[in-house]
Structures are given as structure tokens and as C-alpha cells.
Amino acid sequence: MHRAASESRKGDAMSQPDDLNKTIQDLIDRQTEGAYWDFKLQHHANNADLIHDVLCLANAEHQGDRFLVFGVDDATYALQSIANTPNRKSQSDVVSVFRDNSSKFFESRIPNIYLREIEINGDTLDVLVIEDRPFKPYHLVDDYSRQSRKLRAHHIYTRVNDTNTPMPDSAPPHEVIRMWREKFGLDSSAIERALRFLQEPDSWEYVSEDFFGEGYYHHKIFPEFTLKVADTDSTVVACNEEWTRGEIRRDNNSVRFYLLYYHQTLLHRTRVVTFDDGKKSMVAPNWRPRGAGRFYFYLADSVEYALQRFHSASRHKDDSTDLCIRGQGQDSEEARSLWPEGLRIPSLENYELKAFLGEEEECEPSTDDVEQYQLFLRNQLDFEEWRDNQATT
Numbered sequence: 575m576h577r578a579a580s581e582s583r584k585g586d587a588m589s590q591p592d593d594l595n596k597t598i599q600d601l602i603d604r605q606t607e608g609a610y611w612d613f614k615l616q617h618h619a620n621n622a623d624l625i626h627d628v629l630c631l632a633n634a635e636h637q638g639d640r641f642l643v644f645g646v647d648d649a650t651y652a653l654q655s656i657a658n659t660p661n662r663k664s665q666s667d668v669v670s671v672f673r674d675n676s677s678k679f680f681e682s683r684i685p686n687i688y689l690r691e692i693e694i695n696g697d698t699l700d701v702l703v704i705e706d707r708p709f710k711p712y713h714l715v716d717d718y719s720r721q722s723r724k725l726r727a728h729h730i731y732t733r734v735n736d737t738n739t740p741m742p743d744s745a746p747p748h749e750v751i752r753m754w755r756e757k758f759g760l761d762s763s764a765i766e767r768a769l770r771f772l773q774e775p776d777s778w779e780y781v782s783e784d785f786f787g788e789g790y791y792h793h794k795i796f797p798e799f800t801l802k803v804a805d806t807d808s809t810v811v812a813c814n815e816e817w818t819r820g821e822i823r824r825d826n827n828s829v830r831f832y833l834l835y836y837h838q839t840l841l842h843r844t845r846v847v848t849f850d851d852g853k854k855s856m857v858a859p860n861w862r863p864r865g866a867g868r869f870y871f872y873l874a875d876s877v878e879y880a881l882q883r884f885h886s887a888s889r890h891k892d893d894s895t896d897l898c899i900r901g902q903g904q905d906s907e908e909a910r911s912l913w914p915e916g917l918r919i920p921s922l923e924n925y926e927l928k929a930f931l932g933e934e935e936e937c938e939p940s941t942d943d944v945e946q947y948q949l950f951l952r953n954q955l956d957f958e959e960w961r962d963n964q965a966t967t
């Protein structure tokens with residue numbers, strides 16, 4: 575079954591089976607555990623232990639994903655197939671442990687995790703990947719207890735070298751400071767900080783500069799970061815691309831720019847297109863040629879995608895990512911069946927883009943608007959089918 579186009583694909587290049595296999599094999603070959611990887615012979619029998627291990631790894635000092643590997647003896651580093659072992663959990667089981675208890679977490683924010691099954695030397699292993707995200711420290715605001723194992727509210731757990739913070743304890747102050755510095759991007763570049771701030775629209779304030787409601791945003795804590803809107807000439811800058819053409823009105827689109835500043839330095843400029851007789855607006859997605867058509871997307875770690883999410887969640891709140899589908903024929907009908915509430919431009923990782931497009935072939939793009947629109951729908955449909963196939967292999 576197809577998944578919604580808006581569903582975010584979890585993981586980075588490490589989620590590709592070959593890369594993940596090699597990464598885990600290399601860690602096993604070290605014959606030790608480390609700050610960002612931990613070995614377990616079997617899945618946890620107690621969910622408190624599972625949450626504790628994930629929190630410790632999620633808060634550890636490391637740039638990159640972290641790994642909880644099931645099927646490896648942490649004393650001898652021998653492999654033992656995880657297939658048919660007690661307490662083995664599925665992806666849904668593991669995610670539910672955290673989602674069902676999200677209210678116990680600070681800001682209800684839980685680590686991004688996903689489970690992958692791999693095979694090494696004929697043995698089946700499970701790898702729980704904890705993605706590196708700048709929202710540390712992850713911690714509980716309510717106690718969590720299971721069978722005498724108790725995670726304490728407001729205790730911050732981490733992992734130093736190969737050792738977790740014990741449940742009754744909390745991380746030392748210098749480790750906690752390091753996490754908060756990362757959360758606020760104090761050791762990051764200006765564009766990295768801006769990307770993090772844009773993921774939290776409520777941390778920005780809108781200031782109106784005139785009676786017509788025109789103004790700008792500034793970050794509430796770091797007002798040196800501002801987001802302004804600038805008009806531009808719609809006859810010069812593109813604003814009638816295929817993704818706008820499903821609407822009833824297609825002859826009065828307009829375009830503006832989001833200008834992202836740090837103090838007086840322009841960090842990024844991004845197109846915002848208003849369409850459907852002014853009822854919808856959306857940050858313009860990226861595109862790559864595919865056949866005689868174009869494939870439209872957002873890169874998950876791009877400024878454009880961060881601004882699109884900010885745009886939809888801030889004062890606009892128009893859910894303009896639901897794009898109408900027009901025309902007749904097989905592609906239109908298939909698109910309506912897959913997206914009954916409207917087509918959504920997908921977000922994806924760079925490795926997914928490269929894998930989907932493969933070797934780019936030179937091809938003359940269609941100059942017929944009707945044909946180009948059908949090619950656009952076909953490319954978006956093909957990507958969803960490709961992504962579904964990747965999830966089941």
C-alpha cells in the first residue's frame with residue numbers, strides 16, 4: 575500500500591542496507607563498545623531499560639547517528655541471531671514505547687528512532703538507529719517505572735565512552751551544558767542555527783511594519799535572526815511551474831522571496847509562490863529532470879524545506895501543501911486515488927534522490943503544458959512506488 579507523500583523518510587545514508595551492514599560490522603570488529611554504539615544479546619524485557627539506553631545514546635557527544643545493536647554479546651562480541659528470540663520487538667513496538675509516553679518527555683519531544691534488520695555472516699541482527707538531532711537534552715518530566723526499574727524525572731542521562739549514566743544519577747554539569755549549547759546552536763554556524771530555529775515556529779515573533787500588515791519575523795531569544803519578505807517581478811521569476819497548475823485559477827500566480835538574515839548578512843533567499851487566486855502559497859520546491867518531465871521534491875535538511883514547514887505552521891496556516899490534481903487520463907486518476915485530499919510534494923534524503931533518479935539521461939523536455947503536467951504526475955507517482963518498494967526490501 576502507498577504511504578502518504580508527506581510522510582518523512584527516516585534515516586540518512588546509514589539506512590541503506592549495505593552501508594548499515596558495513597557500519598555495524600566495523601563496530602563489531604572493534605571488539606568494544608563506544609559512546610555512540612551499544613551491544614545487546616536480546617531485546618529489552620523491560621521498557622524502562624529500553625528508554626534508558628535510547629536516552630543515553632541520544633544525548634551522547636557524537637556527530638552522527640547512534641546504534642543499539644541486538645544480537646551481539648557485549649562480553650565476547652560473538653553474534654547470535656536475534657530471530658525467534660524472546661521479547662523481540664518490531665519497529666512499531668519500539669516506536670510505540672516512546673510515542674505512548676511522549677507526554678512524559680520534556681516538550682513532548684522524543685528521539686527520532688527506527689529499527690532495521692540486517693544480516694552479518696548468516697546471523698540476523700536488529701539495529702535500532704537513534705538519529706542525531708539538535709534537541710538535546712532529551713529527558714523526562716515525569717517518572718517512568720517498570721518492575722523496580724525507575725527513570726527519574728528531570729534527570730539527564732547520557733553515555734560517556736562505553737558507560738551509561740546510571741538510572742538513579744544524572745549527567746555531570748559539563749555534559750548538560752554541552753547539550754544545551756548544542757540545542758541553542760551556540761557552537762554552530764549562523765545558517766545551522768537558523769535551520770534549527772526555523773523548526774520551532776513558536777519561537778519566532780511577527781512584527782508588523784505598516785498598516786497593511788507587511789512586516790518581518792525575528793527570533794524571540796536571538797533577535798539577530800530575522801526573516802523578511804521581499805516582492806519581486808513575476809514576469810522574471812518563475813511562478814507557474816507544474817505543481818501550481820492543478821488549481822482552478824492558473825493565470826494570476828505571483829512570487830515573493832523569503833530573505834533569511836543574521837544581523838545584516840543575508841544567509842539565504844527562497845521563492846514563495848502564491849497561486850489559486852491568492853488562496854494558497856508555498857515555498858517553491860526543488861526539481862530535477864526525469865525523462866521529458868520534472869520531479870519535484872524538498873531535501874529534508876534544506877533551508878527550503880525548513881522554510882516551507884515554517885511557512886505552513888506560522889501565520890499563514892493554509893495547508894497549501896495539499897495540491898489539487900486536474901486533468902483526465904490514467905496518471906490523473908491514479909494520482910487522485912493515491913492522494914484523495916491532494917498531492918503533497920515529498921521530502922527526501924539526498925541518497926534517496928540519487929537512487930531514484932539513477933543515471934540522468936539527456937532528454938528534450940516537453941514544451942506542451944498538458945503533457946508536462948501529466949509527466950509531473952507520473953514522476954511523483956513513480957517516486958512513491960519506488961519509496962514503498964524500498965521500505966519492503
